[in-house]
Amino acid sequence: MARKRKTLSLIVGIVLGVLLSVFLKHEGDPCGAYAPKHLVADDITSNESPSRDLLFVGVMTAARYLDTRAKAVYDTWGQHIPGKIAFFSSEQSYSTHVPLIPLIGVDDVYPPQKKSFTMLKYMHDHYLDRFEWFMRADDDVYVRMDKLEKLLRSVDSSKPWFIGQTGRGNSEEFGLLSLENDENFCMGGPGIILSRETLRKLGPHIQECLENLYTTHEDVELGRCVKKSAGISCTWSYEMQVILYHNQSSEAAFSGDLKQKEVHRAITLHPVKKPALMYRLHKYVKGLNIRARKQECIELHRDMAFSYAEMSENLRHLEEDFQYELSPHVDDRYFGEGNILGKRTSLNRFTPNSLDEVLDWEFISKSLFSYKDLNPKRRYGSSVKEGLGDVVREVMEIINQFSKQRGRVIDFKEILYGYFRLDPVHGVDVILDMLLVYKKYRGHKMTVGVRRHAYIQQTFNGMEIREINPETNLPIDTTLSDEDALHKKLIKQVISKFSENMPTLFTSASGQEQQINFVLPLSGRHDTFKRFMAHYARECLDSKENVRLIVILYNQNNQADERVLSNNRYGHYEEQTTDMERTLNLLNDYSSKYSYDNLVVKIINETFARGKALQHGVDLITNEELMFFIDVDIIFSRDFLLRLRRNVVKGKSVYFPIVFSMYNPRLIHALDLDVNLDQFEPNQDLGSWRQFGFGLCGLYKSDYILLGGFNTSISGWGFEDVNLYDKTVKSTLKIIRSVDRGLVHVWHPVVCDPNLDTLQLNMCKGTQASMLGSLRTLQTFYKTHMAVSGGHLDRKG
Numbered sequence: 009m010a011r012k013r014k015t016l017s018l019i020v021g022i023v024l025g026v027l028l029s030v031f032l033k034h035e036g037d038p039c040g041a042y043a044p045k046h047l048v049a050d051d052i053t054s055n056e057s058p059s060r061d062l063l064f065v066g067v068m069t070a071a072r073y074l075d076t077r078a079k080a081v082y083d084t085w086g087q088h089i090p091g092k093i094a095f096f097s098s099e100q101s102y103s104t105h106v107p108l109i110p111l112i113g114v115d116d117v118y119p120p121q122k123k124s125f126t127m128l129k130y131m132h133d134h135y136l137d138r139f140e141w142f143m144r145a146d147d148d149v150y151v152r153m154d155k156l157e158k159l160l161r162s163v164d165s166s167k168p169w170f171i172g173q174t175g176r177g178n179s180e181e182f183g184l185l186s187l188e189n190d191e192n193f194c195m196g197g198p199g200i201i202l203s204r205e206t207l208r209k210l211g212p213h214i215q216e217c218l219e220n221l222y223t224t225h226e227d228v229e230l231g232r233c234v235k236k237s238a239g240i241s242c243t244w245s246y247e248m249q250v251i252l253y254h255n256q257s258s259e260a261a262f263s264g265d266l267k268q269k270e271v272h273r274a275i276t277l278h279p280v281k282k283p284a285l286m287y288r289l290h291k292y293v294k295g296l297n298i299r300a301r302k303q304e305c306i307e308l309h310r311d312m313a314f315s316y317a318e319m320s321e322n323l324r325h326l327e328e329d330f331q332y333e334l335s336p337h338v339d340d341r342y343f344g345e346g347n348i349l350g351k352r353t354s355l356n357r358f359t360p361n362s363l364d365e366v367l368d369w370e371f372i373s374k375s376l377f378s379y380k381d382l383n384p385k386r387r388y389g390s391s392v393k394e395g396l397g398d399v400v401r402e403v404m405e406i407i408n409q410f411s412k413q414r415g416r417v418i419d420f421k422e423i424l425y426g427y428f429r430l431d432p433v434h435g436v437d438v439i440l441d442m443l444l445v446y447k448k449y450r451g452h453k454m455t456v457g458v459r460r461h462a463y464i465q466q467t468f469n470g471m472e473i474r475e476i477n478p479e480t481n482l483p484i485d486t487t488l489s490d491e492d493a494l495h496k497k498l499i500k501q502v503i504s505k506f507s508e509n510m511p512t513l514f515t516s517a518s519g520q521e522q523q524i525n526f527v528l529p530l531s532g533r534h535d536t537f538k539r540f541m542a543h544y545a546r547e548c549l550d551s552k553e554n555v556r557l558i559v560i561l562y563n564q565n566n567q568a569d570e571r572v573l574s575n576n577r578y579g580h581y582e583e584q585t586t587d588m589e590r591t592l593n594l595l596n597d598y599s600s601k602y603s604y605d606n607l608v609v610k611i612i613n614e615t616f617a618r619g620k621a622l623q624h625g626v627d628l629i630t631n632e633e634l635m636f637f638i639d640v641d642i643i644f645s646r647d648f649l650l651r652l653r654r655n656v657v658k659g660k661s662v663y664f665p666i667v668f669s670m671y672n673p674r675l676i677h678a679l680d681l682d683v684n685l686d687q688f689e690p691n692q693d694l695g696s697w698r699q700f701g702f703g704l705c706g707l708y709k710s711d712y713i714l715l716g717g718f719n720t721s722i723s724g725w726g727f728e729d730v731n732l733y734d735k736t737v738k739s740t741l742k743i744i745r746s747v748d749r750g751l752v753h754v755w756h757p758v759v760c761d762p763n764l765d766t767l768q769l770n771m772c773k774g775t776q777a778s779m780l781g782s783l784r785t786l787q788t789f790y791k792t793h794m795a796v797s798g799g800h801l802d803r804k805g
Contacts, residue, residue: 061090061091061092061138061139061140062090062091062139062140062141062157062160062161063089063090063091063092063139063140063141063142063143063156063157063160064091064092064093064094064131064135064138064139064141064142064143065086065089065091065092065093065094065142065143065145065151066093066094066095066096066127066128066130066131066142066143066144066145067081067086067093067094067095067096067145067146067147068096068097068120068123068124068127068144068145068146068147069095069096069097069146069147070097070098070101070116070147071097071098071100071101071102071116072116073147074095074097074101074102074103074105074106074108075103075105076283077147077148077281077283077286078095078097078103078105078106078147079103079105079106079283080283080286080287081095081106081147081149081286082095082105082106082107083287084150084286084287084289084290085150085151085152085153085290086106088153088154089153090153090157091139091141092135092139093107094107094108094109095107095108095109095147096108096109096111096123096126096127096130097109097110097111097116097123098110098111098114098115098116098123099111099112099113099114099115109130111123111126111127111130113126114126119224119225119226120226121218121221121224121226121229122218124144124196124226124230125214125215125217125218125229125230125233126218127144128142128144128202128207128210128211128214128230129211129214129215131207132207132208132210132211132214133211136204136207136208136211139204140160140165140203140204141160141165141201141202141203141204142201142202142203142204142207143199143200143201143202144196144199144200144201144202144230145199145200145276146196146197146199146278146279148197148278148279148280148281149197149198149199149276149277149278149279149280150262150276150277150278150280150286150289150290150293151199151275151276152274152275152276152277152293154297155251155275156275156276159251159275160201163203165203165204165205166203166204166205167203167205168203168205168206168209168238168239168240169201169202169203169205169206169240169243170194170200170201170202170203170206170231170234170238170240170241170242170243171194171200171201171202171242171243171248172194172195172196172198172199172200172201172242172243172248172252173194173195173198173242173248173249173252173254174192174193174194174195174241174242174243174244174245174248175192175193175194175195175227175228175231175242192231192241192242192244193225193227193228193230193231193232193242194227194230194231194242194243195227195252195254196226196227196230197254197278197279198252198253198254198276198277198278199252199276199278200227200230202234205238206234206238206240209237209238209239210233210234210237210238212237213233213236213237214233217229217230217232217233217236217237246449250270250273250274251273251274251275251276252274252275252276252278253270253271253273253274253276253277253278254278254279255270255277255278255279258279258281259281259282261278261279261280261281261285262277262280262285262288262289263282263285266288266289266292267394267397267398267401269401269404269405271289271292272296272401272405273405277289302469305349305469305470306349306467306469309349309350310349310350310351310352310353312350313347313350313351313352314350314352348433348434348468349467349469349470351434353465353467355437355463355465357431357433357434358431358432358433358434367429367430367431367437368429369427369428369429369439370427370428370429371425371426371427372388372392372396372423372425372426372427372428373423373424373425373426375387375388376388376389376392392428395428395436396423396426396438399438399440399464399466400420400423400440400442402464403440403442403462403464404418404419404420407444407460414450415448415449415450415451416446416447416448416449416450417447417449418444418445418446418447418458419444419445419447420442420444420445421442421443421444421445421457422442422443423440423441423442423443424441424442424443424459425441426438426439426440426441427439433468434465434467434468435465435466435467435468436465436466437463437464437465438462438463438464438465438466439461439462439463439464440461440462440464441459441460441461442459442460442461442462443457443458443459444457444458444459444460445457445458446458521553521554521653522554522634522653523554523555523556523606523633523634524553524554524555524556524634524635524636524649524652524653524706525555525556525558525625525629525633525634525635525636526555526556526557526558526635526636526638527558527560527622527625527626527629527635527636527637527638528540528557528558528559528560528625528638528639528640529560529562529616529618529621529622529625529639530559530560530561530562530591530640531561531562531616531621532562532587532588533587533640534587534590534591534594536640536641537591537594537640538594539643539754540640540641540642540643541594541595541598543643543644544557545598545602547644547645547646548646548649549598549602551646553646553649555606555649556606556607556608557606557607557608558608558610558625558628558629559591559595559607559608559609559610560610560612560621560622560624560625561588561591561592561609561610561611561612562588562611562612562613562614562616562621563588563611563612563613588611592609595607595609608628610624610625610628612624617720617728618703618728618729619718619719619720619728620718620720622637622718622728623717623718623720626709626712626717629709630709631708631709631710631713632658632708632709632710633708633709634652634653634656634706634707634708635706635707635708635709635712636652636704636705636706637703637704637705637706637729638704639703639704639753641753641754641755642667642704642751642752642753642754643751643752643754644750644751644752645750645751646750647750648665648748648750648751651663651665651748651750652706655706655744656706656707656708656744658708658710658711659708659710659711659741660741660742661741661742661743661744662705662706662707662711662736662741662742662743662744663705663706663707663744664702664704664705664733664736664743664744664745665704665706665745665746665747665748665751666697666698666699666701666745666746666747666748667697667698667701667704667748667751667752667753668695668696668697668698668747668749668751668752668753669695669696669697669698669701669752669753669755670694670695670752670753670754670755671693671694671695671696671755672755673755695752695753695755697747698753701729702729702730702732702733703729704751705729705732705733711741714739714741715732715735715736715739715741716735717732718731718732719731719732760773
């Protein structure tokens with residue numbers, strides 16, 4: 009018993025000792041540093057460092073946001089601060105992800121006046137002599153540190169500065185914030201920046217200000233306290249509304265297109281409520297920085313080329329001295345194609361050697377005018393619209409580069425007209441006549457419309473190739489030793505010699521090629537099916553491909569034993585089988601000829617509907633099998649089978665190929681319907697890519713079930729495929745959507761039932777018209793018919 013008491017006393021003593029050491033450690037300190045040591049680099053609470061960093065950022069957050077918003081901030085712009093960052097939260101907060109400083113006696117109750125003032129007090133007591141600038145930020149703001157660093161290094165931190173987006177309160181609060189006429193405050197959302205001198209003057213008065221609050225607004229009270237202690241107000245500057253940008257969309261802010269002038273000009277962007285949007289915004293900003301570095305690279309190439317030209321030296325000397333045109337995989341001193349990248353900006357960089365090489369311009373106004381298309385006037389394509397938007401934004405940034413010093417700003421209104429062309433060697437040339445609005449806000453204020461003619465060149469940069477690990481989606485380390493590089497070269501040579509004889513890599517778990525289940529709905533159309541089977545036998549059966557054909561055969565008359573009497577050429581009546589029976593006989597012939605077991609026929613006695621028909625086929629397939637929905641008018645190549653197996657991955661991707669659809673053969677003259685895909689080349693007069701057709705689809709049945717399958721309530725022509733595609737878009741499955749030259753849709757008449765639903769009927773008529781012929785063919789047919797008929801074209805014609 010005595011031994012148990014002694015053991016218990018020992019345990020209690022150890023616990024009390026630990027608690028006492030913790031108490032002594034934090035005695036007299038309003039804050040406790042509970043962050044993991046590996047996150048608090050070089051002792052964040054130490055003030056013994058003799059050097060002075062530029063910026064300390066204090067981020068106010070709450071316990072419930074530490075692993076979401078705070079982590080997103082720390083992972084993105086928090087890694088690029090020219091100084092330190094720390095996150096301030098309530099007393100009981102804890103995190104293994106971010107450098108956290110829990111504030112003793114502070115909770116996460118909103119509004120956070122106590123948290124904000126206590127954080128500033130902590131900065132003053134621990135870091136005043138270590139940093140030139142101090143920033144108070146929220147966990148839903150994004151900061152472009154490169155721009156902020158440039159701004160802060162241009163300002164004297166030894167003077168009192170209180171920088172932010174100036175506020176006086178909204179219309180409902182005006183006059184209720186106890187602000188004098190010369191007082192304002194810096195809005196907290198976009199961020200507040202204090203110089204070292206301002207924080208030095210503010211520090212001794214923080215507790216007094218905290219005990220004498222007039223409102224519930226933390227940023228208003230901070231502005232009042234700075235005015236009282238440092239004698240300064242928030243920066244009165246229109247520019248702060250631009251560079252410290254607050255988006256009024258709240259939760260939806262920065263969730264759309266980021267190619268906006270506000271995003272490009274801003275230093276801070278607020279609010280970014282969702283961590284995913286913070287990462288997305290950071291990725292976009294990194295892209296902008298990469299583009300800026302590439303522009304610097306181009307300018308350096310031009311400076312080098314210009315310097316050599318001034319010295320009457322040939323650029324080839326530089327290339328010889330520094331291996332200027334070596335492949336980057338051969339030598340680290342690779343600079344790129346100097347003669348191309350160093351070319352001075354000019355509309356005559358490319359010199360044509362013949363009439364065919366002369367570069368032509370596209371004319372743009374409200375529409376795009378081009379001789380290259382049979383439609384001479386059309387709307388901008390999405391790529392042209394996006395490209396012009398990028399050009400205009402860059403031009404306006406250049407025009408307004410010195411607007412602040414001159415007391416004016418120029419805004420873009422519209423493009424009156426312009427030209428653009430592609431120089432395949434150097435880049436894109438653009439000429440724009442723009443209508444702008446000139447606004448002068450200093451001195452004699454004025455607003456007037458002006459026109460500006462701009463010549464722009466978007467220069468191509470050098471080509472870059474990175475090898476990506478498909479498992480990690482990260483670049484593969486290509487720094488190999490000489491011995492490893494030699495081994496890698498030998499392995500590639502060996503593989504290249506045997507690559508043609510190697511079996512396909514797209515096999516099932518059993519080591520065999522994954523079986524493809526073709527699901528073919530069929531209602532009548534025996535002659536077309538006969539053509540399909542001849543092609544199917546040539547591409548699949550003769551080569552013994554691992555495929556299975558599932559035919560969902562509809563009995564049009566619901567009478568399998570119906571016979572039709574027809575008169576032959578000798579005047580005698582003979583009994584003829586129905587269309588369905590001829591189809592069954594054809595399938596029996598192929599089964600006997602090829603001893604083919606992988607052929608399934610299911611006869612359906614109901615009204616035809618494609619969605620229901622495909623569902624009948626799906627019911628005959630197991631969950632682990634690959635299936636492809638096909639039509640009887642489709643012919644395909646063996647290469648397509650390989651692409652299908654490659655693009656469809658169970659649980660990851662679905663293949664929606666874009667098929668080449670042929671026009672009416674009567675309009676394109678003698679078109680051979682038995683198309684040989686080995687020699688067939690898509691041509692604008694033969695057909696077009698069916699961009700809005702989603703009827704052909706390859707996927708695993710398990711993924712089909714996950715998507716919810718077809719909407720079998722849809723009857724008649726079409727729309728069931730669009731419904732399935734829409735479900736796939738909204739799912740987590742990746743869509744592989746691409747043209748496939750191994751798929752050709754042979755023309756057939758499209759009959760649109762007038763009783764169809766309005767949407768289905770419009771889709772049917774649209775397909776009916778688009779597949780008639782190309783514009784060139786229709787124009788030729790129209791002119792020819794007009795000449796033959798004497799200028800009259802009736803409806804029948």
